[in-house]
Amino acid sequence: MANPTTSPPPSSRHPLLTSLLTTIFVLLAAAGVYFIRIQPDHSSFTQNLTDLVETEKLQDGSRLYTTYTGLKPLDLGLTYLVASFAQGPLSLNEPARIQQIHFLLNFFPAVVIFNVEAYRSRNRWSFLSLRRRHNPLYHLAYTLLTTRKTYLISGGDVPLPLAKALLPASLLLLALPTAAMYYPWSSPRLAQNLIAFWQVAPVLVNAGVWLLASTVYKSQTSQTPETKTTTRKQMTLVLRRLYSAAILVASASHFYTLYTIFTSQNKSLTLTNVFLPLNDISTGDVGTSLFQIFQWDFWLIFGSSRLWCALVVYDVQKQRHGQVDLKKFLAYYVLANNLEFVVGPGAVLAGVWRWREERLVEIEAKAGRLEKEHSL
Helix, strand or coil, rough: CCCCCCCCCCCCHHHHHHHHHHHHHHHHHHHHHHHHHHHHHHHHHHHHHHHHHHHHHCCCCCCCCCCCCCHHHHHHHHHHHHHHHCCCCCCHHHHHHHHHHHHHHHHHHHHHHHHHHCCCHHHHCCCHCCCCCCCCHHHEEEEEEEECCCCCCCCCCCCCHHHHHHHHHHHHHHHHHHHHHCCCCCCCHHHHHHHHHCCCHHHHHHHCCCCCCCHCCCCCCCCCCHHHHHHHHHHHHHHHHHHHHHHHHHHHHHHHHHHHHHCCCCCCHHHHHHHHHCCCCCCHHHHHHHHHHHHHHHHHHHHHHHHHHHHHHHHHHHHHCCCCCCCHHHHHHHHHHHHHHHHCCCHHHHHHHHHHHHHHHHHHHHHHHHHHHHCC
């Protein structure tokens, strides 16, 4: 006989919260379009960048290579991207170089999380399985697609072979190429090849995951009710290691950035110059405009991620306890924001997901027990 006194806690998010966050994420996405796409076009930036590509020159007059694959349409796109990224890897602008190192390696945890969520069975064939890199739009989709009460209760599994493959594929095909871009290579050709390679690195990560999952980590046993629980525990352990690695990568880049800024004799290397988009771009200078685009991208992505983390914590706490202690929630939010200054925004993002993974196991286990009680 079913137990009438036991029922799962209400877990649906308040519609006003969903509406508020939806509005904010839409505004952040619109701000991204303005500051990254529209504002630079108000000057001669776009034409100046095109001139560099057509003359095969970088901002400092050095050679811009234009052949990477032998396919002209693809090479043209890669040439524009190489020209856009070059001032960091080629040390044409030291503040831009430091900002890119910090930004791209702190973005590594976001890519890891996108891939994990894409492989969860509950997200299959949804927008969350598309691994979108534009964070505000991804966060908007997450906000709208996770309002149902049952979202966190089931379907959180990632096939174990895929989960195991994520760590080596992510480190070898994304984190390592990102770091390699900023090594002071003596060959400009090699440096530009690495920039071009990095543009397709996220796609290669997915290919690497499937290759490793179907070979090295291929499962040899069939799934049974007895092994399902064990597999879920193994998956959680594997994902915790993945998030821990992401924390290390992001925090290392954060420490390197702060150390470089505070110990450098270069007067242009200040926190303000590196992080704040305050430079005048009205002249259309390519280097200045590109630097500011990267700065705006950083703030929009991680500002959006901070709200996303808050939403994730809120949903988990609501699912576990039926309500959210607002004072504790705000205290955790303030703590997370302060931690960003210590370990970096990417490390905090990965830390929240590591915490979430452990709570998901508890939520799914409790839901399973309640289902059994209701079936008696």
